[in-house]
Amino acid sequence: MNRAKKLTLVLSVLAGTCSFSAGSLASPTFSPATQLPAGTWVDLSEDLCDVAEETHRYLSQGHAYDPATIHGGTTPWLNTPAERIKDTLTFICEVVAQDAQAGRSSRLTDPEFIQQHFEIIRWSPDQQRAQQLSEGKPLLQRLPADRLLLTKYYVRLTDGQTAPSAATPHALYGLPHDEAQLSLEQADARRDQITRYRYGKQAIVAMETSPQPPTRLSDLAPPLIWLSRDDLEGALLQGTAVVNEPGGQRRYFNVHRNNGIAYDRTRRPEEQERYWYFKEVPGVLGYGKDADYKIPIRPKVTVAGDIFQLGLGRLILLRTQEHGEPVFRLTLLADTGGAFHDNLYQLDWLSGYYRDWDDYHRHNRHIGDYAEAWLLLKR
Numbered sequence: 001m002n003r004a005k006k007l008t009l010v011l012s013v014l015a016g017t018c019s020f021s022a023g024s025l026a027s028p029t030f031s032p033a034t035q036l037p038a039g040t041w042v043d044l045s046e047d048l049c050d051v052a053e054e055t056h057r058y059l060s061q062g063h064a065y066d067p068a069t070i071h072g073g074t075t076p077w078l079n080t081p082a083e084r085i086k087d088t089l090t091f092i093c094e095v096v097a098q099d100a101q102a103g104r105s106s107r108l109t110d111p112e113f114i115q116q117h118f119e120i121i122r123w124s125p126d127q128q129r130a131q132q133l134s135e136g137k138p139l140l141q142r143l144p145a146d147r148l149l150l151t152k153y154y155v156r157l158t159d160g161q162t163a164p165s166a167a168t169p170h171a172l173y174g175l176p177h178d179e180a181q182l183s184l185e186q187a188d189a190r191r192d193q194i195t196r197y198r199y200g201k202q203a204i205v206a207m208e209t210s211p212q213p214p215t216r217l218s219d220l221a222p223p224l225i226w227l228s229r230d231d232l233e234g235a236l237l238q239g240t241a242v243v244n245e246p247g248g249q250r251r252y253f254n255v256h257r258n259n260g261i262a263y264d265r266t267r268r269p270e271e272q273e274r275y276w277y278f279k280e281v282p283g284v285l286g287y288g289k290d291a292d293y294k295i296p297i298r299p300k301v302t303v304a305g306d307i308f309q310l311g312l313g314r315l316i317l318l319r320t321q322e323h324g325e326p327v328f329r330l331t332l333l334a335d336t337g338g339a340f341h342d343n344l345y346q347l348d349w350l351s352g353y354y355r356d357w358d359d360y361h362r363h364n365r366h367i368g369d370y371a372e373a374w375l376l377l378k379r
Contacts, residue, residue, distance in 0.1 A: 039326035125345035171223035200273035263338025286335035
């Protein structure tokens with residue numbers, strides 16, 4: 001029996017413009033709210049507008065361009081007219097421009113303004129699904145009924161090399177030569193014939209570290225930059241790598257297409273078989289069905305999540321505990337990852353640019369692991 005059949009209550013709200021459903025206690029719920037609790041508001045409104053504009057541009061391609069994500073929600077728990085998401089993104093930038101012209105503080109950090117101009121939808125997590133995946137994961141085992149798991153991801157800073165070495169034996173590869181000139185649709189139509197679907201990550205790593213492998217991936221695909229194993233894992237996990245070059249210049253690499261193997265949430269990152277081929281890009285990019293068109297994103301105002309159920313471009317208000325005090329942040333759902341298929345208990349916050357896990361942890365250890373979350377829609 002699917003989860004839709006397990007629902008025990010369906011609430012119709014706002015004359016049918018949005019619908020919310022509450023199932024068993026453990027199911028995700030999206031319920032109307034009128035008041036927000038107290039807390040300090042962080043103002044990154046200009047960066048938020050930048051991501052809103054780019055996300056709006058992607059959504060404007062229309063449902064047919066990317067039906068998996070350009071919609072207002074596909075689940076019984078939440079369904080919103082897709083145009084309301086675009087209208088909300090437009091409104092964000094209108095407010096930012098008006099406030100800048102008037103020389104005043106951003107009204108997007110004023111809870112009274114938010115409550116007056118936005119419909120507020122409280123999101124409680126899918127505890128049932130979280131518990132199914134909680135073995136060996138204490139944060140999921142302790143997931144509160146009223147807060148999402150808030151993981152954090154970051155843009156990986158690395159000292160990549162233009163040639164392999166003992167310290168940097170692993171490459172980020174561009175698309176294999178046999179599909180370099182193919183569109184995603186053309187390549188997928190040849191799934192049984194092309195290199196990308198032939199190898200899992202463990203086989204590729206073995207090719208690079210074996211003294212005499214029968215095949216080298218570097219003969220089949222162009223190496224873009226050579227990394228250490230730690231930096232390779234960080235790039236695959238985060239989806240982006242930024243290489244510092246002499247003179248202070250940076251090169252950006254973003255995931256392009258993968259080998260079609262699903263991310264296995266029961267295995268550690270280094271044990272995965274999922275593998276991504278990369279592309280050099282002008283900056284940090286979020287979601288896009290292909291690397292030819294992905295959404296430019298910014299740290300601290302972007303979250304990754306289940307865009308397949310929620311719909312791309314949701315404005316999400318988070319309330320976290322930082323240094324033990326409640327802090328509000330407005331974010332946009334403009335990215336995703338392999339862990340977010342059928343995942344309505346978690347968001348992943350883009351926290352910034354860091355060298356490694358220790359560097360990230362020093363800058364973010366004061367932020368709690370769980371967050372209250374509200375979806376906002378312009379009234």
